Amino acid sequence: MEKRSRSFYILAVFFALFVLFLYGPVLTIGVLSFQGPQGGLTFPMNGVSLHWFRDLFQEQAVGDIWGSFRRSFALGMMVMVTTVVVSVLGGLAFRKRFKGSGLLFYMAIASLVIPSILVSLGVGLIFNQLGLPVHWASSGYGSQLTWTLPFGLLIMFAVFNRFDKSYEEAARDLGATSWQTIAHVVLPIIAPSLLGVALFGFTLSYDEFARTLLTSGSYNTLPLEIFGMTTNVTTPVIFALGTLTTFFSLCVIGLFFLAVWVSSRRKDKSSDAGKGMV
Amino acid sequence: MSKQITAWLQAAPMAFVLLGFLVAPIIMIAIVSFWGATEYSIYPTFQLDNYEFLFSSPVTYTVFLNTFKYTAITWIITLLIGFSVAYFLAFEVRSLKWQIGLFLLCTIPFWTSNIIRMISWIPFLGRNGLANSALISMGVIDEPLEWLLFSDFSVILAFVHLYTLFMVVPIFNSMMRIDRSLIEAARDNGASGWQTLRHVIMPLCKPGVMIGTIFVTTLVMGDFITVRFMSGSQRANVGRLISNDISLLQYPSASATAVVLLCTVLIVIALLLRLVDIRKEL
Numbered sequence: 001m002e003k004r005s006r007s008f009y010i011l012a013v014f015f016a017l018f019v020l021f022l023y024g025p026v027l028t029i030g031v032l033s034f035q036g037p038q039g040g041l042t043f044p045m046n047g048v049s050l051h052w053f054r055d056l057f058q059e060q061a062v063g064d065i066w067g068s069f070r071r072s073f074a075l076g077m078m079v080m081v082t083t084v085v086v087s088v089l090g091g092l093a094f095r096k097r098f099k100g101s102g103l104l105f106y107m108a109i110a111s112l113v114i115p116s117i118l119v120s121l122g123v124g125l126i127f128n129q130l131g132l133p134v135h136w137a138s139s140g141y142g143s144q145l146t147w148t149l150p151f152g153l154l155i156m157f158a159v160f161n162r163f164d165k166s167y168e169e170a171a172r173d174l175g176a177t178s179w180q181t182i183a184h185v186v187l188p189i190i191a192p193s194l195l196g197v198a199l200f201g202f203t204l205s206y207d208e209f210a211r212t213l214l215t216s217g218s219y220n221t222l223p224l225e226i227f228g229m230t231t232n233v234t235t236p237v238i239f240a241l242g243t244l245t246t247f248f249s250l251c252v253i254g255l256f257f258l259a260v261w262v263s264s265r266r267k268d269k270s271s272d273a274g275k276g277m278v
Numbered sequence: 279m280s281k282q283i284t285a286w287l288q289a290a291p292m293a294f295v296l297l298g299f300l301v302a303p304i305i306m307i308a309i310v311s312f313w314g315a316t317e318y319s320i321y322p323t324f325q326l327d328n329y330e331f332l333f334s335s336p337v338t339y340t341v342f343l344n345t346f347k348y349t350a351i352t353w354i355i356t357l358l359i360g361f362s363v364a365y366f367l368a369f370e371v372r373s374l375k376w377q378i379g380l381f382l383l384c385t386i387p388f389w390t391s392n393i394i395r396m397i398s399w400i401p402f403l404g405r406n407g408l409a410n411s412a413l414i415s416m417g418v419i420d421e422p423l424e425w426l427l428f429s430d431f432s433v434i435l436a437f438v439h440l441y442t443l444f445m446v447v448p449i450f451n452s453m454m455r456i457d458r459s460l461i462e463a464a465r466d467n468g469a470s471g472w473q474t475l476r477h478v479i480m481p482l483c484k485p486g487v488m489i490g491t492i493f494v495t496t497l498v499m500g501d502f503i504t505v506r507f508m509s510g511s512q513r514a515n516v517g518r519l520i521s522n523d524i525s526l527l528q529y530p531s532a533s534a535t536a537v538v539l540l541c542t543v544l545i546v547i548a549l550l551l552r553l554v555d556i557r558k559e560l
Contacts, residue, residue: 093288115500122303
């Protein structure tokens with residue numbers, strides 16, 4: 001093996017610093033959330049305790065944290081399922097030529113680049129003028145989809161660009177209907193990527209702020225609740241909440257990676273189909 | 279069933295969502311930008327007052343200029359960091375397993391909360407924060423630096439922290455698609471490391487750089503919450519102008535600003551898109 005060049009070591013140090021930059025601050029608030037009861041928002045640590053976490057689980061003086069968590073979780077699940085289904089359908093549609101495909105593609109890209117406060121404002125105005133109440137499960141849900149669906153669609157493009165069409169041809173040659181081909185051949189092959197779409201759908205919704213700001217109505221989602229806390233909470237309880245919700249996000253991410261790993265292992269083991277071809 | 283109709287049926291849900299929650303709201307904003315407002319309500323009419331006020335106010339120009347400043351500085355920094363990180367992952371790390379592992383390490387923060395990632399800078403940058411106490415104990419400064427938090431510095435730091443990822447991913451993707459034999463060929467023909475970088479790798483990464491650029495510029499231009507939070511409401515960009523109007527229930531005026539912001543963003547993207555075809559790059 002070739003000897004490592006000097007640039008490797010320089011860049012490796014740079015990379016390490018970058019990772020430290022990414023994770024350092026969050027680790028800091030992780031540590032600070034274990035402040036003693038007298039501790040403040042910065043170092044030094046004034047003792048070590050679970051005081052601020054206990055605070056979170058008690059009756060709150062500062063809003064409705066657990067209610068907003070439940071809403072964010074439910075909304076995340078709704079957005080996740082919708083994103084997976086709609087993106088797969090969209091991805092399948094884009095494999096064929098159809099009139100208006102260019103327009104739909106540009107709409108999806110526009111959805112990514114249009115400032116999110118515009119979506120928030122516009123959806124809020126429409127509901128307002130139609131006399132409908134804004135609610136996280138209606139207007140909030142729709143607004144968040146404009147952020148998650150384009151990501152889902154782009155992932156599906158990447159998946160189908162790498163998809164080997166001969167599997168489908170083989171299925172068709174063996175007499176499968178187009179529905180059977182999709183259900184028994186295409187979907188199982190792309191399943192691990194669908195987990196990726198699901199991960200985007202859930203986490204982007206769970207953390208979304210700007211698009212839900214004017215569309216969630218009187219019941220806050222968790223990011224809105226946390227942002228509200230930043231203006232009137234001056235104790236480490238906000239760090240405890242930040243640590244807890246970040247920990248929750250990391251668990252969700254870990255769960256998805258585990259699922260991807262399990263599904264790819266099962267695929268390796270379960271069948272020897274195609275092995276002869278390699 | 280013909281292929282055309284199947285495709286339409288499959289595309290319909292996405293089209294439905296985007297029409298209802300993207301196109302219709304934008305049209306609504308455009309309409310409302312011509313409406314009038316009283317202190318507590320808005321009423322339909324057709325007047326250009328909102329735009330007249332917007333374009334005659336010196337604040338508008340300052341704020342737009344400030345937005346461009348944030349965008350340009352953030353773009354340059356994220357590009358430099360993003361390119362170096364992607365280069366390290368794609369060319370210096372040799373095993374695919376490590377490449378994927380380190381790449382995921384860089385992307386995980388993307389799936390966590392931006393608000394929390396902003397909040398987490400406070401114990402670092404505050405008057406009695408980690409940065410100040412470290413600098414004081416090292417004897418570099420005598421008094422705490424005031425400009426670390428609630429300043430342009432902290433705003434840009436947060437932007438870089440939040441959005442460098444959007445540079446790393448597309449550039450890394452472009453780099454991984456570069457045929458390694460091209461680099462070997464360059465070396466065999468006597469190119470130095472720098473020459474290979476400059477004349478082979480950089481041109482081939484252009485699409486990735488462009489996609490990253492589009493993401494970073496649009497995210498920074500449309501932002502309002504990072505500027506508000508990290509500047510302690512002491513700095514302004516266009517997004518904050520809009521959100522201030524909204525909190526005062528001045529929706530028509532907010533809409534007019536939003537329309538101008540949207541046009542600005544679209545012009546920037548149109549310029550960038552002339553340089554690259556996104557669909558080919560996935």
